[in-house]
Structures are given as structure tokens and as C-alpha cells.
Amino acid sequence: MPVRERDRTDVLESPWLSQQAMAQLFRGELSRSDTWRTRLDTTTNWAITTTAAVISFGFASTQSSHVTFLVGIWMVVSFLLIEARRYRYYDLWNRRVRLLEEGWWAPMLRHEPMDPDALRELALELERPQIQLSLFSAISTRLNRAYGPILMVLMMTWFVKVYSHPKPPVDLDEFLARAGVAWIPGEAVTAILLLLTLTASYLFLSSFFIRAPLGELRTRPRGRRAALWESFYRPYAIHTRRKPTRRPRPSSTSEH
Template sequence: MKMEEDRTSSVREGEGARPLLLPSTPGEVTNTLIHYYRGELGRMTSWRDRIDRTSNWAITVVAALLSVSLSTPTSHHGVLLFGMMLVTLLLMIEARRYRFFDIYRARIRQIERYYFAQILAPEVGTGGEWAMVIARSLRKPRFLLSYQEAMHRRLKRNYGWMYFILLLAWCLKISTPKLQTEGIPALQAQSWAYVIDNAVLGPVPGFAVIAIVVAFYLGMLGFALRPDRDEGEFGHGEAHV
């Protein structure tokens, strides 16, 4: 009777209390852990699919705008600038999704590294606080990555190449007369003044547009090249999304 009382705890719902039966034997604990692992793996996979979906949207946007801008001489170079803005928006959305994905990925890796790996090949001195780490995360979920760190990782892995392609296309658009509406049949721009004139965006002079684009890309380059934070799961192995 005493053992039965120790196995139960009370969970209040409204004014009443209902008993919650907790696993007590090693077999019950293992079975519960397996089901929990499957559930967390499903949530992690779901958020990973959302991340991939956002990346696919960004790739589709870049491909569509490149096709419109470079295949049509009458298209304005502002289409590519608009593409840079859209890619930035998608990067921000993906960074938010990546932060949620990282929560579930960290829980999964705790179980894999400190439980399953120990079953397959036990190691002395392996941390035994993994269950407490997961319990704290379940009781009080919190983000393990800052928003800036999440953006840095997605920019470095995927979006940097998209920005680079858009920049090359934009430079080609404003510097190649054949791609301009009133261009002459030449292979390249005759002078910097020609490039600056082609970079005009409405009332904004071409020099200001070029300066803004250069400043934007220098900022992105510095942001992408900053060192990674080798903490938490990122300090174990190299296979990280």
C-alpha cells in the first residue's frame, strides 16, 4: 500500500485532484522514454520540414525574379532589389522557425548521446544530468539560440548563396547595355557614369542606390563571417543543420 501511494502524485484540475500514475519499474521508464523520443522526433521533423519549405520559397523567388529580370530587356533592375528584400523577409521567417527546431533537436540529441549511445558503447565520465536537462526544458521551455544566431546560421548555410546570385544578376543588369531598355548593342558599359545612370531607382539617384546595396552586402558579409558559437549541441560533432 505504501509503494502504491509513492507511485502516485496529484494533479489539480479545477478544485478537484486526480491521481497520476507514474512509471516506477525500469521497463516502464524505458517504454515511456521510447514513446517520448518518438514524439519529440516527430515534432523536430515537423519544424525541419517548415525550415525546408521556407528555403524552397526563397529559391523559387530568386529563380523567378532572375528569369523575369534577365530574360526581358524592358524589366527594371528594381525587380532584383525587390528580390533581395523578399529573401531577407524569408530569412527572418526561417530564423524564427529554426529557433523552435533547435529546441526539439537539443532534446533529441540529449537522449541519443547520453542514453542510446551509452547502451551501444558505454563511456566512463559521460554526463548523467541529461534527464534533468530535458526535464527543465519540458517544465520551462526556452530558446537555446538568439534570433541573431539563428539568422547567422541560416545565412551561412543557405541564404548567402542566394544573396550572392542576386548581387551578380543586379550588377549584370545595371552594367550591360544589352539588358537595358534603351541600351546600345555593346558588350559592356562604357563608363561608370553609365552604370550610375542605370542604377537610378525612381527619385533616388543611382549613386545612392549603389551605396545602399554595397552597405547592405558588406553588413551581410560581416554578419555571415563572424565565428560560430560552439556551445550546447554545436560543440558536439559537425553534422548540424
């Protein structure tokens, strides 16, 4: 074997260099995942700030138009789509972190051999990186995490604004007439908001039944689940009792 090929083989088979390489890889992927997680928080802060400003300005006086709430709903939906795209990229990097934890670090801490399936999947991700999470799942997850309550508040405040200012309508026709915007009739505006509400509700509810992304934290059904009142003062929601390790009894040998 030539000297260069033998040195290269020794470097690749060195356990110390392999551990150092995996540690550096884990550190890099964790930093990249944390960067994209920070970008998700930024978009959510934009949506919350916009919602607070829209509600404050819309209820400042009775002469304020309900168009402010429609603009707020449009902006929050835009933020949701932007954050769903960012969440797909975040899932890509966080997926690598989880594969490293499951395939390398967890078996090493248990003094077990490495998981070849997880490492093989990680190698495929490094060789050909591609987004695994669909846009549907990303929107559903972000609605479950933050945007569902925000959109619900905006929809309710729009309805309250149209219904109560300047006074409650006499019938449904008057309500629909108030909901109109410029040349767009109130029936069209109400139908669009109703369709948006039904779509968001469907995506929000579906997030509880679809398979969670690999990096998402889920409560695992192991051990005894703590009751709701216990979660206020106990540090963990799940308690697992360690089984006592039974030491083998020394065999008594009788001497004759």
C-alpha cells in the first residue's frame, strides 16, 4: 500500500479524530439550527406586534374603519407563510441534529454501538440536502404553535368592530353592508374571511393528528403521566421510576 493511502486510512480509522469530527459536525449543525430558530421567533414577534397595533388603532374611536383589521389579518397570514417557509429550513438543520443525537451521542452514552440507520440517513442528508417537511405540515405546525390564537383574536375583533360600531345592526343585511370595502361587497368579504377561518381551523386541528417532524418535542407515553394539577409544582410532566438493579447474590459454596 502506498504511504499516502496508508496515512489516509489511518486518519479515517482513528477513533479520536472520528470523535473530534463528529463533535465539530454536531456543533456546526446545532449552531445553524439555532440561527433558523431565532428567525422563527422574529417573524412571530412581528405578527404579535402587528396584532396589538391593529387592535389598538381599530378600537381607538368609533369612526375607525374595520379595514384596519382586514389589513392586519392579511399581514399575519403573510407572516405565517414566511414563517412556514423558514420552518421548513429549520426542520432541515434540526433533523440533522436529531440524527446525530440518536445515531451517535445517545448510543455512545449508553455504551452501545452506533445506530447505522441514523448515520446512513445523516450521510444521505449531507450528500444531497433537500427539504423533508411539506408546506402543509409546516403551516399546520406553526398554526398550532402561535398563529392559531393570533388569527382567532383578529377574526373576533373584526366581527366585534363591524357588529358594534357605531351601533348593533338591525338584521343580517345591514351587517353585510357594513362589511363591504370600497367596491367589494360585504358578502364577498365575509365569505373570504369565513373560508380563511375554516381553512385555518382545519389545518390547526390536523396538526394534532399528522406525524410530527423529527426535531419536534413530543411527550412520550412512558411511565406515569402527571395530572394537570401536578404540573404546576413538579418539575417534569412525566416521571419514570428507575428499576432497582439487582445485584447477583454470591453463590455459597460448602467446603467439605
